Amino acid sequence: MDNLRNIPAVDEILGDERIKDLSSQYNRQFVVTIVRQAVENLRLELKLEAEAVSKKDLIERITQQVLKKISASKGTLYKVINGTGVVLHTNLGRAPLGNRALEYINRIAGDYNNLEMDLTAGTRGSRYDHVENLLIELTGAEAALVVNNNAAAVMLGLNTFAFDKEVIVSRGQLVEIGGSFRIPEVMKLSGAKLVEVGTTNKTYASDYVSAINENTRMLFTAHTSNYKIIGFTAEVSMLEMTALGKEHSLPVMYDLGSGIIYDMQQWGLSGEPLLRESVAAGVDIISFSGDKLLGGPQAGILIGKKKYINEMKKNQLTRALRVDKIAIAALEGTLLEYLSGNPVDNIPIIRMLAASPEELKDKAGELADKIRSNAENWCKLKDIAIKPTEDMVGGGAYPTLRIPGYAVQLEFVSGALEEIARELRLMRPALLARLQDNKMLINVRTLINGDDELIVRNLQELIKKDDISSGSSI
Numbered sequence: 001m002d003n004l005r006n007i008p009a010v011d012e013i014l015g016d017e018r019i020k021d022l023s024s025q026y027n028r029q030f031v032v033t034i035v036r037q038a039v040e041n042l043r044l045e046l047k048l049e050a051e052a053v054s055k056k057d058l059i060e061r062i063t064q065q066v067l068k069k070i071s072a073s074k075g076t077l078y079k080v081i082n083g084t085g086v087v088l089h090t091n092l093g094r095a096p097l098g099n100r101a102l103e104y105i106n107r108i109a110g111d112y113n114n115l116e117m118d119l120t121a122g123t124r125g126s127r128y129d130h131v132e133n134l135l136i137e138l139t140g141a142e143a144a145l146v147v148n149n150n151a152a153a154v155m156l157g158l159n160t161f162a163f164d165k166e167v168i169v170s171r172g173q174l175v176e177i178g179g180s181f182r183i184p185e186v187m188k189l190s191g192a193k194l195v196e197v198g199t200t201n202k203t204y205a206s207d208y209v210s211a212i213n214e215n216t217r218m219l220f221t222a223h224t225s226n227y228k229i230i231g232f233t234a235e236v237s238m239l240e241m242t243a244l245g246k247e248h249s250l251p252v253m254y255d256l257g258s259g260i261i262y263d264m265q266q267w268g269l270s271g272e273p274l275l276r277e278s279v280a281a282g283v284d285i286i287s288f289s290g291d292k293l294l295g296g297p298q299a300g301i302l303i304g305k306k307k308y309i310n311e312m313k314k315n316q317l318t319r320a321l322r323v324d325k326i327a328i329a330a331l332e333g334t335l336l337e338y339l340s341g342n343p344v345d346n347i348p349i350i351r352m353l354a355a356s357p358e359e360l361k362d363k364a365g366e367l368a369d370k371i372r373s374n375a376e377n378w379c380k381l382k383d384i385a386i387k388p389t390e391d392m393v394g395g396g397a398y399p400t401l402r403i404p405g406y407a408v409q410l411e412f413v414s415g416a417l418e419e420i421a422r423e424l425r426l427m428r429p430a431l432l433a434r435l436q437d438n439k440m441l442i443n444v445r446t447l448i449n450g451d452d453e454l455i456v457r458n459l460q461e462l463i464k465k466d467d468i469s470s471g472s473s474i
């Protein structure tokens, strides 16, 4: 019972130097609440303990609990150093934003703005107006609309034009994209009825024609963005599709997945249509993601013929799928970079995709040198070298394409690899590397400025830990 009488007062804990330090960094009420909870927890614990505990120990127990709880309050989103060489890594937030997009977010989101105000007329405006002209300018489309993401864009298109009616899709395009986007499921939720035609590898114009009836409202094409059926080219089918649509007075919707504005053929990225080409082919509605090859924020972008885009704007579903000011600001910054800036230097994913093997080899050499000079005595490191790699675009774009790159390869003493990879993932920032043939590859294509130093720092920390645990005095 003495234990209970010895429980320190909340003020006493708040007077501890360590807690005082914290109180200056955090909201005082937050710290007080956590201290109160810790005192209460201690009271419950002590009821079950028979042995006497000194007041000093009681204070220490509470303080430790408070410190632990507060350090766990830092949130769960962290920077990750992407050493995988997958440029649009779906698990790592897809496209990192460029500086202009970040500036726009800063300037707009932290202040009042004209999101829904027409400043000329002094009346209510539309959030959808802001990036529409930029998208028209950059793609040649008649109109544009931006919603939450591409899944929402597809849903909106189907719901607007084919609710309770039929949409014809080729069996070769019933795609599933990572993160559980499945065309048949989205179609069901939109209220449209899926009519499958053709086979997995071959669908002819005549297959569509024989499925068209008085209930048909749309011809739908999905870009097979994460796999390839060899021998079937999107461009040819696109022209055939638009001709069919015209002939039968049906809109053609093309779910493009990734929207490409900047032609990257010079770096070997060919075979996927540019947005401008799909518009020129006469597609009525095109949808794509903002955070795939466009290199912008998460968004679902719809471009196409004015009469269709306007109809989608009027759908009540648009309100539920609407895009927020942060994404609009980032998208405006990104699109302006394409229009009048320098996308190759300033849009991170384009810069990464444009990096030449020679440039990457130099970069890998520099990183290897930095690691080498810091990890000389690391008992677990057996070898360090630079190696050519085959990098991927990711994000469901160019699924079969491999772009030549370079990585720093670390070879460890046997059995150490998985544990070191785990430790590096648990550091802040985390480092995600590729593990291959029992070696660790840190691919330099996907590193961002300043990552070299962070990698070296993380490795130093790991080496220090290893030295302590192995009893080494280095």
Ligand SMILES: *Cc1c(COP(=O)(O)O)cnc(C)c1O
Pocket (backbone or CB within 6 Å): 149, 150, 151, 152, 175, 177, 181, 222, 223, 224, 225, 226, 255, 256, 257, 258, 288, 289, 290, 299, 300, 395, 396
């Ligand atoms: C990625 C992708 C989607 C989903 O886009 P989100 O922006 O992630 O919603 C839909 N269709 C295709 C073809 C895609 O590649």
